[in-house]
Amino acid sequence: MTSSNAFRCGTVAIVGRPNVGKSTLLNHILGLKLSITSRKAQTTRHRLLGIHTTEDTQFLFVDTPGFQQKHINALNRNLNRTVTQVLSEVDVVLFVIEPMHLGDADRKVLQLLPKNQPVFLVVNKADLMGDKGNLLPLIQDFDLEFPFTGIIPVSAKKNLYLDELLAAVREHLPEQPAIYGEDELTDRNERFLAAEMLREKIFRLLGDEVPYSVAVEIEKFEQEGNLRRIHAAIIVDKDSQKPMLIGKGGEKLKRISTEARQDMEKLFGGKIWLETWVKVKSGWADDERALKSLGY
Numbered sequence: 405m406t407s408s409n410a411f412r413c414g415t416v417a418i419v420g421r422p423n424v425g426k427s428t429l430l431n432h433i434l435g436l437k438l439s440i441t442s443r444k445a446q447t448t449r450h451r452l453l454g455i456h457t458t459e460d461t462q463f464l465f466v467d468t469p470g471f472q473q474k475h476i477n478a479l480n481r482n483l484n485r486t487v488t489q490v491l492s493e494v495d496v497v498l499f500v501i502e503p504m505h506l507g508d509a510d511r512k513v514l515q516l517l518p519k520n521q522p523v524f525l526v527v528n529k530a531d532l533m534g535d536k537g538n539l540l541p542l543i544q545d546f547d548l549e550f551p552f553t554g555i556i557p558v559s560a561k562k563n564l565y566l567d568e569l570l571a572a573v574r575e576h577l578p579e580q581p582a583i584y585g586e587d588e589l590t591d592r593n594e595r596f597l598a599a600e601m602l603r604e605k606i607f608r609l610l611g612d613e614v615p616y617s618v619a620v621e622i623e624k625f626e627q628e629g630n631l632r633r634i635h636a637a638i639i640v641d642k643d644s645q646k647p648m649l650i651g652k653g654g655e656k657l658k659r660i661s662t663e664a665r666q667d668m669e670k671l672f673g674g675k676i677w678l679e680t681w682v683k684v685k686s687g688w689a690d691d692e693r694a695l696k697s698l699g700y
C-alpha cells in the first residue's frame with residue numbers, strides 16, 4: 405500500500421456566520437438528519453460530532469455554533485469561546501460562505517480562523533449563483549484576505565461537489581486507523597440527540613415567534629427493552645413566552661412533541677414515550693451557571 409492510499413482519520417470543523425448552510429452541509433455528508441437546520445439563524449448551539457467513514461478515510465466532523473453578533477449576552481460569549489477552542493484542536497477547518505451575501509459578518513468569523521492549519525474556503529449555495537459571474541471577483545477579493553488552502557464551490561442542499569470537497573479535506577488528515585466503528589454516527593448520546601430533535605421542532609413550528617433564549621433540558625431518560633421514556637422540559641426566559649409554546653388548548657406543544665417523538669422513533673429504532681412541559685427560568689441566557697447546568 406502506498407502512503408497516499410493509507411487510511412486517514414482526523415477532525416474537521418465547519419465554521420461560518422449563521423445561515424450559510426453549515427448544518428445542511430454536515431447533514432448531507434452524513435446522509436442523515438442529525439444536526440439541526442432551520443431557516444432561522446442561530447439554531448446550532450452545541451458541538452456535535454458527526455462521523456463519516458469511507459473505504460480509506462474517517463472524517464470526524466465538529467459542527468461549531470454560529471458566530472452571533474446581534475444578541476450579546478453570556479450565552480454568546482460562550483459560543484465564541486467554543487468556536488476558538490474547536491478551531492485550535494482540529495486538523496482541517498471548512499470556512500463556509502454564501503457568495504450572494506458576503507460581508508462583515510463573514511469577516512468577523514475570518515478573524516477567528518487559525519493561520520497554522522489548513523483552512524478551505526467553501527463557497528456554498530452554488531446552485532443559486534446561476535450565471536452570476538459578477539460574484540467571482542467578490543470571492544477572489546475575499547481570498548486575498550486569508551491564506552486559504554483552497555477554494556471549493558459546493559451546494560450542500562443539492563449535493564453538488566461534496567465528493568470533491570471530501571477528497572480535498574482527506575489530503576490534510578493524518579494517516580492513522582479509524583477511531584470509531586464504521587456504523588457509529590455520533591458520539592453524542594441519545595439524550596443529547598433527543599434534546600436537539602425537540603429544539604428543531606420548536607424552531608420549525610414557532611417560526612419567527614420563537615424566543616432566542618429557548619432551551620431543552622432532558623430531565624429523565626430511561627430505557628426498558630425497546631421502549632425509551634423521555635421527560636423533557638422546554639425552558640424559556642419569561643412567563644409571557646409560555647403561551648407561545650403551549651398554544652391554544654395545548655395544541656402547539658402537542659404538535660412539537662408528536663413530531664419530535666416520530667423523529668426519535670426513526671433515529672433510535674424503537675418506541676418512545678415522550679412527556680414535555682414548559683418551564684420558566686428567568687434570565688437563564690445571561691447566567692453562566694445556569695448555562696453550565698444545561699450543558700452549554
Ligand SMILES: Nc1nc2c(ncn2[C@@H]2O[C@H](COP(=O)(O)OP(=O)(O)OP(=O)(O)O)[C@@H](O)[C@H]2O)c(=O)[nH]1
Binds near residue numbers: 424442447531558562
Ligand atoms: N439554495 C441553497 N440553499 C441552501 C444550501 N445549503 C443550505 N441552504 C439553506 O440555507 C438555510 C440555512 O441553512 P443551515 O444549514 O441551517 O445554516 P447554518 O449555517 O447551519 O445556520 P446556523 O445553525 O444558524 O449557524 C436553510 O434554509 C438551507 O436549506 C444550498 O446549497 N443551496
